[in-house]
Amino acid sequence: MTDGSNRNIMASINCVTYNHGAFIRQALDSFLMQKTDFEYEILVHDDASTDKTSDIIREYAAKYPDKIRPLIQTENQYSQGIDNISGAFNFPRARGKYIFMCDGDDYFDSPDKLQKQVDYMESHPDCNLCIHSARIQLMGKAVAERQMRPYRKTAVLTPEEIIDKASGYAMSSMAFPARLVTDLPDYYTDCPVGDTPLQLMAAANGYGYYMDEPMSVYRVGVVGSWTAEGKKGNYAGKQQAYYERMKVVYEEFDKATGGRFKAAAMSASNRTYFQTKVNTRDFKEILNPAFRRYYKELSPLTRFFIQFEYRTPGLYNLLRRSFTGSR
Structure with missing residues (x-):
């Protein structure tokens, strides 16, 4: 790794957060623990949280100024009708060749995640989406776990398999070339969720690759989450x-x-x-x-x-x- 002065960023971690004070430290720590032979950045967008989330982000940004690039809103953008915060605020400022997704209440579970996915995409330039399995944490009175495993083995995914699938992909598993989001189509901006249109965009322009290895954690049932509020x-x-x-x-x-x-x-x-x-x-x-x-x-x-x-x-x-x- 360089000391952060090198601006040849290979990967941008896109983290969108709102009232994730109980989880954001674990997310940021999981980003910072990545072991890579390339430079990466962490883009954190806080949508005017009302808890301690923004304070924690500022704390980490002050400690790691060459790694963490925060954008902390003073007015909630989602309530203003902006569904896909990533496309509006984080994708335009990404400097990496590849973008990695992870919401503030999820986290990476392997220090080799970035390296493994970048290595594959670097050696397979036609691959527009690289994903993997994930652990699911069910939040409630007791935390339970299971796996989000859309396929039973590592495999190349056809466009049709990405579009029409029985099981979803964990957002925290998704990585793709930044060129994919330089010009966002209407079906991205019109979509109520952020992951599906990215998958459609990848399918429209290439193929995908699935690694049957759980390298992130997806929390379900977090208070205030999009699913819970719905x-x-x-x-x-x-x-x-x-x-x-x-x-x-x-x-x-x-x-x-x-x-x-x-x-x-x-x-x-x-x-x-x-x-x-x-x-x-x-x-x-x-x-x-x-x-x-x-x-x-x-x-x-x-x-x-x-x-x-x-x-x-x-x-x-x-x-x-x-x-x-x-x-």
Whole structure:
């Protein structure tokens, strides 16, 4: 490593954070522990946190001024209608040849992550997306863990596999060439989430590579997260609105790519619709034969509970209340 004066940055770590005071130190430490033979930078965008997140970022930036480049907002940008903070604020200031993604409540779990992914992309210049498996931490009364493993072995991924997939990719696993985001299409800026359009952009311009090695951690159930906030209020309405926006994204992607991936894009859109129906327990649509393919993609345990709730809702709710302590 150089002392940071060298501006030939190979990798930019893109970290977006909001009220992650309980987690941001672990994220920043995981970035700083990376062992590389190249220079990298850490771009941290704080969206006007109301807890101690911004203070912690300033502390780290003062200690590592040649590594950490903070952007701390005084007004929350997400509330102003900017969904994809990365594209608006971090991608334009990235100096690295490659960009690595990780939200402030997640973290890297291997000191060799950057080196391994950069090495692959350097030797395979047509690869537009490099991902890996991740550990999932389920936050709650007790922290539980499982794996986010979209594929069973290391593999090259076709564009269609990236677009139309049964299992998502951990944001903290994603790395791609910075050239991918020099000109953001409408389907990026119109998308309510930041990872899906990046994957679509990668698929439109090349192929992907999956490493079957858990090198990051994805936290689920963090208070204040996009997922947690979405479950408040009119959840069914929010899910419907989410699907409608994602449907537009896939239609815009199909138009932008001249119909080259129409079948994959339409299938991905239909899967999103099906998943919102699973989330809201719309049994008529969940068990609709038209969505049989997506139903079979659910885990056996998920299918068991769906059938249990559908066939014996009274017993299901009684047992759920007894286990959760709810009334």
